[in-house]
Amino acid sequence: MSLKRIDLLICCGSGCVSAGSLKIKERFHEVLAEHNLTNEVNIIETGCMGPCDYGPVMVIYPEGIFYKKVSPEDVPEIVAEHFIKGRPVARLMLQEEEKTISTHKDIPFYEKQIKVALENCGYINPESLEEYIATGGYEALAKILTEMKAQDVINVIKESGLRGRGGGGFPTHIKWQMVHDKQADQKYIICNGDEGDPGAFMD
Structure with a gap:
């Protein structure tokens, strides 16, 4: 601009x-x-x-x-x-x-x-x-990619108390930790990309 x-x-x-x-x-x-x-x-x-x-x-x-x-x-x-x-x-x-x-x-x-x-x-x-x-966009991502390890990121998420926004309020760090600890040659991410509520665009 x-x-x-x-x-x-x-x-x-x-x-x-x-x-x-x-x-x-x-x-x-x-x-x-x-x-x-x-x-x-x-x-x-x-x-x-x-x-x-x-x-x-x-x-x-x-x-x-x-x-x-x-x-x-x-x-x-x-x-x-x-x-x-x-x-x-x-x-x-x-x-x-x-x-x-x-x-x-x-x-x-x-x-x-x-x-x-x-x-x-x-x-x-x-x-x-x-x-x-x-305005500071992607600074956190840059820090993760250059200064932190995967477990460091999970620990930060755990300390933050971040939870899912659905009815269960499932702790995010538990999901990430399970994926991190699973031994596999290839892993997949399944993402709910649309809540489906009329007029709702949070995803």
Whole structure:
């Protein structure tokens, strides 16, 4: 991703896509071209940002301004007022108890959340390996491949208390230990690749 004056992060989780976020993205491309601003704005598709009931949502950096329920008709105003004049569009910001919440991090939905595996969700393009690596992606894998032995990895998983997410909650390290200890010339991995729940994409 090239460095530009503005990073426009558009939520493209399933909820926002169904509410029209891809049409908003297309409209931004059109309006930015009309104002000769294409080279000043990065338009980035992100995974689900979380507050789906406010969708389509977007975050604009460097300020971190959060806009909710954006429509294609709002795009010319955002470009003219926010991108060109530096005046965020207040009517698209979240209102809570007569208070305007302008930035992503101040939204009540996020106040008590601590994201671990999904800490970069809503910040980077989920389809870009370059952005993932730039934010520390694959560092653990690199450490495993260059510094650790198989038993070391199993011990870390055991200490972490990691369990399966199914009804049994089976300890992950036991499965890994059994496979590790089994003597065989060839081993197989059988993976449940789809939970099958409508609208669920955890696998």
